[in-house]
């Protein structure tokens with residue numbers, strides 16, 4: 769090995785029903801990203817996701833999560849993926865953004881998976897990151913119909929941001 773350190777990405781995500789996790793796993797396989805799955809301390813059920821969870825998402829609230837802090841200082845690119853709940857990022861992802869450490873001056877690619885109505889998810893998530901000094905260089909919205917095509921778009925966005 770010479771002194772060349774490959775550029776590295778981490779992909780921080782929440783997934784309630786598995787779709788966002790599936791995208792994350794494909795990105796890991798294609799880009800070598802480290803996956804950081806963020807989990808609410810109080811797990812949602814179908815009932816509480818659509819009632820409590822949607823209301824909390826709509827209000828922009830944050831859940832208590834594991835891991836409690838997410839140190840991204842060793843990464844060149846942060847990728848954040850959220851399911852859409854009530855046209856917003858989930859309270860778990862709101863908490864993940866608040867839990868970031870070592871993010872100063874980093875670049876990010878964000879994505880949202882949804883049934884077809886992402887609403888304000890991307891603009892609000894982008895604003896939260898920009899407000900912390902993170903530069904959001906790309907955003908991809910997935911619906912159920914275009915998972916494969918959008919996964920390819922996301923992988924391209926990440927590879928473009930991480931030249932080897």
Ligand SMILES: Cc1cc2nc3c(=O)[nH]c(=O)nc-3n(C[C@H](O)[C@H](O)[C@H](O)COP(=O)(O)O)c2cc1C
Nearest residue numbers: 783784785786787788851852854855882883884885
């Ligand atoms: C509580 C809840 C609220 C949702 N709200 C929306 C919504 O506002 N718009 C939309 O298009 N899809 C909505 N969906 C669908 C999810 O965004 C979509 O199925 C997503 O891909 C799920 O990702 P996951 O499997 O990683 O949890 C909602 C799903 C749940 C459980």
